[in-house]
Amino acid sequence: MVDSSALSAVCALVRQVGNYQLGHFRTLPSTYGDEKQPREYVSEIDLESEERLRSGLQKILPGAGFYGEESGCRGDEQLRWIVDPLDGTTNFLSGLDQFAISVALEKSGQIELGVVYRPASEESFTALRGCEFRHNERICTQVSGQFLRQALIGTGFPFRSADLARPFFTCAEDILYRCRGIRRCGSAALDLCYVAAGYLQGFWETDLEPYDVAAALLFMETTGCKITNQRGESYSPYRDRVMICAPPLIHRELLPLVSAHYPQDI
Numbered sequence: 001m002v003d004s005s006a007l008s009a010v011c012a013l014v015r016q017v018g019n020y021q022l023g024h025f026r027t028l029p030s031t032y033g034d035e036k037q038p039r040e041y042v043s044e045i046d047l048e049s050e051e052r053l054r055s056g057l058q059k060i061l062p063g064a065g066f067y068g069e070e071s072g073c074r075g076d077e078q079l080r081w082i083v084d085p086l087d088g089t090t091n092f093l094s095g096l097d098q099f100a101i102s103v104a105l106e107k108s109g110q111i112e113l114g115v116v117y118r119p120a121s122e123e124s125f126t127a128l129r130g131c132e133f134r135h136n137e138r139i140c141t142q143v144s145g146q147f148l149r150q151a152l153i154g155t156g157f158p159f160r161s162a163d164l165a166r167p168f169f170t171c172a173e174d175i176l177y178r179c180r181g182i183r184r185c186g187s188a189a190l191d192l193c194y195v196a197a198g199y200l201q202g203f204w205e206t207d208l209e210p211y212d213v214a215a216a217l218l219f220m221e222t223t224g225c226k227i228t229n230q231r232g233e234s235y236s237p238y239r240d241r242v243m244i245c246a247p248p249l250i251h252r253e254l255l256p257l258v259s260a261h262y263p264q265d266i
Contacts, residue, residue, distance in 0.1 A: 002105060002112050006060055007128055010115045013056040014101045017049050018119030021086065025120070026095045043093060046070055049085035053103065057081045064105070069211045079107050084211040088187035097121075102189040104214035114215030116193050125193040125219060133196060133222040140197045142224045148253040151179045151201035151246070154191040160207040161241070164262065168206065171261035178257065192216030195245055196223050202246035204258050210237040226251040230262045241266045 024045050032043060050068045057066065065080030067073045073080075081103060086092060088099030097120035105113040116125040127133040133140045153175060158168045176182055183200065185191055188208055194200040196219035214237070220227055226248050229240040232255055237243075244251065244258050 002061075002107075002128065004128065004131075006105075007113055007115070007126060009060045010057070010103055010113065011117070011124055011126060013053065013060070014103060014115055014117040014124075015122075016056075017052050017085070017101055018117050018122075020052065021045060021049060021092070021099075021101075022119050025092065025097070028093060030094050032093055042070060042089065043086075045092070046086045046089055049101070050083060053083050053085055053101070054081075057083070057103070061105070067106075067211065069209070080105075082106050082111075082211050082214040084189060084209075087189040087212060091186045096186065098185050098187050098190065100187050100190045100193075102211065102215045104218065106214060111214055111218040114218040116189050116215050116219075118190060125197070125215075127215075127218050127222050129218065131222075133219045135193075135197050140219075140223055143196070143198050143247040144201075145247060145249050146201060148179050148202070148250050151250050153179050153182050153254070154194065154200040154203040155182060155184055156186075156188055156191070156205040156208075157184060158206050164206050164241070164266075167261040167263070171204075171258055174257055174261065175254070178253075188212045189216060192245065193219060195225060196220040198223075202244075202250045202254050204242065204244045204254065206242050206262075208237060208243055213237050213243070220245055224248070228255065230255075230259045230266075231264055232259070 050070045065075030068083045084102040092099045101117045103115045104111050112129045114127050158164045195203050225245050227235045227245040229235050230242040235243050246254050
């Protein structure tokens with residue numbers, strides 16, 4: 001059902017949609033788009049991209065359900081595509097090139113296929129369950145065993161989480177002086193790909209959605225990253241508000257730092 005030919009077909013589809021997005025990139029005023037929630041934007045580029053992805057994925061796997069950021073859930077929930085058509089919309093609308101398309105296939109709650117594509121650089125991150133994780137044609141192997149003091153850590157500001165703003169900033173201050181640096185790039189899908197590939201060595205953020213993380217969860221699992229909530233339990237995007245992910249040695253140091261700042265009962 002899900003094999004390398006399906007993966008190749010998804011890759012071809014996201015490249016087509018990426019080309020559509022690039023055709024509009026830096027052609028729109030920076031004020032373009034509608035604010036669907038405070039500081040969270042949607043544009044006709046998001047909507048058209050999602051429709052092109054939905055239509056194309058239906059042809060690749062007829063009968064599968066669909067869960068998209070803009071259109072929500074429809075169809076089969078046991079076998080479904082989980083799609084963020086444009087992760088990093090605010091970057092896209094502002095003319096910053098850090099944005100991506102994320103597509104995952106979920107079967108009975110487990111991710112079987114993942115593709116994240118960065119149109120601006122034509123970079124793809126791909127995996128099938130039980131196979132290698134690849135950045136373009138490079139096979140990304142087990143992540144390294146370095147320590148937090150050597151690590152570059154990614155995060156995202158809590159724009160969806162006003163109640164967690166204070167914990168975020170005190171946590172960031174604590175982590176900043178224990179690691180090599182902190183980066184906030186504006187696309188969680190790409191940040192998590194970078195953790196899986198070893199380009200970032202850790203990450204934490206709050207209130208991510210399944211479509212933000214689904215494909216990258218498979219990537220990080222494949223390369224041996226540890227992915228938990230603030231209590232050290234296995235992370236679920238359907239249940240948990242806090243995600244912490246890193247190679248095991250770094251996660252061992254990062255978890256108690258994050259845990260010390262965030263409520264345990266959220």
